[in-house]
Amino acid sequence: MSKLFLSEPETSKTAIGVLLLNLGTPVAPTPQAVRTYLREFLSDQRVVELPRFLWQLILRGIVLPVRGRKSAHAYSTIWRDSGSPLLTGTQSLTTALATAMPEGVMTYFAMTYGQPSVVKVLQEMKQQGVQYLLVVPLYPQYAGSSTGAALDQVWRVLLRQRTQMAVRSINSFYADSNYIKTLANHIRTYWQQHGRGQCLLLSFHGIPQAQHQAGDDYVEHCTTTTRLLVAELGLKESEYRLAFQSRFGYAPWVGPSTQDLLVQLPQAGINSLDVVCPGFVTDCLETLEEINIRGKADFLVHGGKHFQYIPCMNSEYEWVEILAPLIKQHLQGWL
Template sequence: MSKPFLSEPETSTTDTGVLLLNLGTPEAPTPQAVRPYLREFLSDQRVVELPRFLWQLLLRGIILPLRSRKSAHAYQSIWQDNGSPLLIGTRSLTQALSKALPESVITRFAMTYGQPSVMDVVQEMKKQGVANLLVVPLYPQYASSSSGAALDQLWRALLKQRVQMAVRSITSFCADTNYIKTLAAHIHTHWKQHGRGECLLLSFHGIPLAQQQAGDVYVEHCRTTTQHLVSELGLKDNEYRLAFQSRFGYAPWVGPSTQDLFNQLPQAGIKKLDVVCPGFVTDCLETLEEINIRGKADFLAHGGEQFHYIPCMSSENEWVKILIPLINQNLQGWL
């Protein structure tokens, strides 16, 4: 029988740590690697709020055999020589923040699903002497299925500690001034380099409608970000759209649907489209493949003439500018 608590490291230090949490990624773009990642992800009841026994029958018997092959093919279209874009981007952001923070602050990252796991990284940080931990889920807008699921993994790790760390978390920064102004400047820079389309589509990851109706604040946060951003950009009502992507299954999801708009906007006279994904800190499958490959193809196939995806902001300059003030504010009293 496993011990209820992990052994405590032989250290008396009270160092401070910053832990970044992102969604996760398979270790390779193959069905064999994608399947266990999807099984862990889709088994989380924060993500799929259905009766567990029934859902597991569907997941293991039907969904995983089909979706693993399809997802692996999608990952293959964006995979880089040194690995998953999400993993590369998260590691780069962690390194950039580590350089910008005091040397005494131990900065690491972990994934809600897959590797490096939250359990392993938290235990490693504890062995290094971290007693005060600031946790930053890399989602500007809070959702139970993203930030909530990431923090669940942290609480599970703390349950294994005999002497628990002191913990603070940044659960949302959807209206943060630095976030809005830096993202607006990022979009302006893209327009200066590539020209400006007739409409800016702000595409956020979607959630099932039932989760919003149960009280999830995510859609409200997305609307808040949109309102602040379009105000900073000075856009008129007919110059932008808000939409939600990545629908899965047959249950209703919040809308309007990004996928539907790719088909409908050309028929409404919008032939030149810019797309930005404000809810993603690093480019990943949902931005690079779903938006910039499949979405672009759909938009052009339905009569669109120009499609520009505006990539996620760079970790070395833009995200450091956004996150360092938030982190420093939440580290007060620990340094």
């Protein structure tokens, strides 16, 4: 058999597979492990849209040596005995979602970068007889650098299958009613237990301005999610802000910037702030370290008095309420 194609297992079973995709994580909070992860992540041209040769010189000569150490320290502040919060959270969600699936539907997860890889998981699904595949990137709002990059990994594997799976994908659910209502209830429950600040900051991961100008729908998706969520919560215009976090490099990114607002809001009289990150399914480096450690420190040192980070809907049961109906809708005709 030609080495171009993946070999096919000998099985008589036929099954439907649901593949959840998340971004990925280093295997350990060490400089070496973080550099390995970042090399794969930042080499994806969906993520950094610069000429490949030039970017690889910058990446390997400057970014990895410097950012590897800094990011390893950041990961060490959130790492748990069970490992990476993003990995364990995605595992828990996959297990819980499996219990809500109809008979004959098998649920798996993979990471766009790192382990478990898309290649290995799709090979396992093929060996288990999966011939109908639904791919679910765990990003409510579509961006080429997140959802697009995740789906690219799947398409690359399918190109090498001699007998390809039938495949469908969910590329966003930013306006899904279950997503909006469940997230609103999650925020209300937090407020009932911990009190409510003057302002709710909705912080989404940012993208470069150039990607937005090239036609990426991400900013519009984030704006729509915000509009629907604040309407569900009954917030006035003065009671919330929308912002974008995680700027990287020197090129312009979409704004307003979360980092800038955390400095500016106390000067505008907002001394008590709640922050929620609607674009993240599970807590991770960007929420636990960037927002709840560094972001909190920035807000307080610039005059803020009270800061609350509202955790992601890490309860796998909340996400099952959102994803299970959505998945079943996209499986129609296969069940």
